[in-house]
Amino acid sequence: MNTDELHDLISEVLSGIAPEADPSAIDPTEDLRDELDLDSMDELNMITRVSERLRIDIPERDYPQMRSLDGAVSYLARRLATHA
Amino acid sequence: MDRVDDRQQGLVWRTCPIRDLPQDLGTLGLPASDHARAASVADPAARRRFLGGRAVLRATITELCPDLDGRTVTIAVAPTGRPSIAERADLHVSVSHTRGLAAAAVSTGGPVGIDVEPLERTALPPGRAWLTRGEQARLAAHPPSEQHRQLLRLWVAKEATLKAHDTRITRRGIAIRTDRGYAVEVVEPEPDGAVVALLRWEAIAHRFVLAIATLPGRPMRAGPSALRP
Numbered sequence: 300m301n302t303d304e305l306h307d308l309i310s311e312v313l314s315g316i317a318p319e320a321d322p323s324a325i326d327p328t329e330d331l332r333d334e335l336d337l338d339s340m341d342e343l344n345m346i347t348r349v350s351e352r353l354r355i356d357i358p359e360r361d362y363p364q365m366r367s368l369d370g371a372v373s374y375l376a377r378r379l380a381t382h383a
Numbered sequence: 384m385d386r387v388d389d390r391q392q393g394l395v396w397r398t399c400p401i402r403d404l405p406q407d408l409g410t411l412g413l414p415a416s417d418h419a420r421a422a423s424v425a426d427p428a429a430r431r432r433f434l435g436g437r438a439v440l441r442a443t444i445t446e447l448c449p450d451l452d453g454r455t456v457t458i459a460v461a462p463t464g465r466p467s468i469a470e471r472a473d474l475h476v477s478v479s480h481t482r483g484l485a486a487a488a489v490s491t492g493g494p495v496g497i498d499v500e501p502l503e504r505t506a507l508p509p510g511r512a513w514l515t516r517g518e519q520a521r522l523a524a525h526p527p528s529e530q531h532r533q534l535l536r537l538w539v540a541k542e543a544t545l546k547a548h549d550t551r552i553t554r555r556g557i558a559i560r561t562d563r564g565y566a567v568e569v570v571e572p573e574p575d576g577a578v579v580a581l582l583r584w585e586a587i588a589h590r591f592v593l594a595i596a597t598l599p600g601r602p603m604r605a606g607p608s609a610l611r612p
């Protein structure tokens with residue numbers, strides 16, 4: 300999966316968690332919690348759904364790397380590359 | 384605002400329905416620093432919740448410490464996000480806000496954490512992502528009609544404990560033991576001994592679940608049983 304596809308996947312997951320928000324309108328470098336008004340339950344929902352879709356385990360210590368859209372894309376790209 | 388006054392224990396917590404806030408948030412009497420921070424919150428509803436949290440926190444500080452004017456104290460925020468009161472290092476404070484409710488707890492007797500969620504919130508992360516095996520097993524033993532409420536109780540209990548600890552300890556690392564369905568206790572305390580072990584929660588007007596984490600041996604009176612309709 301390339302970074303564009305990862306971006307789309309995360310955006311799709313985020314749309315399911317915050318239906319009223321528009322992930323395409325956010326600053327991808329900023330904290331998703333502020334950009335989309337997510338709380339910690341939304342955040343964990345996002346991480347577990349992405350992890351299920353990609354069939355990878357995301358350890359809790361890596362959650363901070365998933366805080367922004369860009370951060371999440373590059374973290375997942377790295378994880379998938381080492382997974383392959 | 385509803386409140387629980389437990390001055391003897393050095394702990395007071397209050398809740399404030401967001402809909403009770405005035406339409407014009409400028410009339411809340413909050414200092415400019417609160418409004419400045421609120422201005423960085425893009426979403427108007429989130430901004431309202433943030434200011435509701437500040438209002439209930441300041442009111443609770445005044446409640447517990449009559450010698451302190453909660454309306455003017457400086458609320459400092461650590462890089463971790465943990466709030467504290469610049470004028471009073473011995474005061475422990477905690478805030479939570481969710482759709483419909485803001486809540487705050489203030490303690491002179493040690494770390495405190497508060498967390499609230501609406502009962503209507505159904506899309507919780509799967510238990511395996513944040514519950515210990517023991518908790519998952521105990522949860523499964525509840526009748527299906529009770530599971531959602533129990534799950535939410537565990538969630539707020541853990542979040543309150545995390546806030547009291549101010550550490551990004553893993554959720555899986557905190558095991559919560561339920562006792563008679565109402566009190567919960569952390570059974571795997573932090574190795575450094577900074578135990579935050581006693582929690583209580585209360586379903587407020589059957590709409591919210593709230594947990595407070597504080598030091599062991601600090602029994603708290605039951606929380607408010609109802610919000611104004």
Ligand SMILES: CC(C)(COP(=O)(O)OP(=O)(O)OC[C@H]1O[C@@H](n2cnc3c(N)ncnc32)[C@H](O)[C@@H]1OP(=O)(O)O)[C@@H](O)C(=O)NCCC(=O)NCCS
Pocket residue numbers: 337338339340342343362433436437463464465466477478479480481497498499542545546547548549550551552554
């Ligand atoms: C800090 C945390 C507990 C906040 O919970 P939340 O459900 O998102 O939001 P709440 O409304 O209940 O609480 C927000 C308040 O928590 C307080 N807070 C933030 N970080 C805190 C910390 N490290 N310690 C204590 N309190 C903290 C703040 O006062 C904040 O309110 P404010 O911004 O108005 O001042 C939560 O975001 C968190 O980090 N949990 C730890 C679990 C974890 O590691 N999650 C990672 C991915 S799921």
